[in-house]
Amino acid sequence: MTSRVRVFSPATLSNLGPGFDILGLALAAPGDTVEGELRDEPGVEIADIDGDDGLLSRDSAQNVVGVAATHVLEQARRKGTTPGVRLWLHKGIPIASGLGGSAASSVAGAFVVNELLGRPFARMDLVDGALAGEQVAALSVHGDNIIPCLLGGIVLIRSLAPPDIVSLPVPRDLHVAVVHPHCRVSTAAARALLDGRRYPLEAAIANAANVGAFVSALYRDDVALLGRSIADALVEPVRAPLVPGFARVKDAALCHGALACSISGSGPTMFAIASSHGSAGRAAEAMRAAFAEAAGLESDVLVGQVNITGTSVVSGQ
């Protein structure tokens, strides 16, 4: 057992265009960091949280990081007596941004406990704990943030229960622009828009073809095909009205070097992909300007590549 550990969990983009609930990608940055240490008293204490503007609960039964940590601690208890843990959460991911912030905190909470206990569980065994954590923040959880956050890279979730996960290759020349406008979209509201909605076969098949081409593009290292495949006939048309300035931002990305542009998760964050850092940067700047002009919103801009390692220990003693 290790007495103190610090863990980094990356932000994630989910859906990625055609892959609602089934495709996700880990970003090199930003991410949430959780420090943990063992303590003699049982259970989980959240010692402090920063970076959340005071919005998150410090109650370990109410905060995703506490729930995930508790879940793993309980699982470990079945294997023998365990102590409790004390956690510090450093939010690097903006709350309700569509960048998988609650998934990152959940995964980090589960991961740090496993590390502190001397790794009784394999990485994939932490999925249940992380899902239990994310459940506190979302009405329904689908793993499309949890799984890439845990494993890194780009993942396809063929099935979550039982887990049937495919880790996909990451093209070297894949660059991602992420633009987070300073507004919020409720995940619950974004989900409610989809409730009971039914689709023509053509729309379903278009998305299936695009997911197939998306996967193929990753194996072929073909960023142009990847761009053509990031098209969504199912969810994006329904949710776009929730993102102020959506059409203008998307047009701006595509006119300034992006190969594709869509909503990350339930938004309002939008992402674009490009085949060079320069193109991704120009697309990001154009997207920021479009959010400002079309919706009067300031934005945070990020240009980077894919996190390959997933959640990992950044220091321990």
Added chain:
Amino acid sequence: MTSRVRVFSPATLSNLGPGFDILGLALAAPGDTVEGELRDEPGVEIADIDGDDGLLSRDSAQNVVGVAATHVLEQARRKGTTPGVRLWLHKGIPIASGLGGSAASSVAGAFVVNELLGRPFARMDLVDGALAGEQVAALSVHGDNIIPCLLGGIVLIRSLAPPDIVSLPVPRDLHVAVVHPHCRVSTAAARALLDGRRYPLEAAIANAANVGAFVSALYRDDVALLGRSIADALVEPVRAPLVPGFARVKDAALCHGALACSISGSGPTMFAIASSHGSAGRAAEAMRAAFAEAAGLESDVLVGQVNITGTSVVSGQ
């Protein structure tokens, strides 16, 4: 120019479970063969057809092979004066079997004219002619038989207009069982069942996930994952009642070595995949027995691998 050419076009499986209208696979056998020779009179003459039980029209404007051949001849005429062609069609693929018989004849008709004229067109340029041919036999055409018949292997059709085709890798250990019961399913009736039908998001996403996993399985050479991915929440449940004994046949395949089993195209042919010739053979026998017991139908059985070369010249002079 070559004066006489014989061309082989393979049978094809379309849909392949989750990939309605977008996935197709070429079979090593059976196939249609078309012989052609140049003649001085313009236009296309169908000299003879065999293997069709007298069911197909000999009128080159009514038969898919004639229409496809005429289309390519007309295209070539725009490039300069061309003679006419005389064709012999040997049907090796049962009519209305769900094995892409009209697609094979169409592709062969287009292909043989291109060969006779000294190949003025690239292979993919023949798609339009072949589609024009298939249109005579089907209400709507989607390329999921035409494209694998032309190119061989396993293909994903991301888009047909404009064509965006992905040729996928073929696992070495992929064996296919095909069982064609002696009954017919009208493609028009099978399509009509789908008209206006709408689907919940979950079903659409399940198919998208399975198409993604299907594609990944081919690149990973993972026949087990391929088997898990051949699952269809959209079309198979609707069309299964058109195939007498469907549930019993599918169960028989899965209980006797198959990794997956579904309908080929609009049926009634069913296919299964397995990771060895022996398993595919046992599955095929079990499927044949199930068609007999459940529906009183005799069947033709075929066990083989994937045709890699696509439509090709088998002899010329």
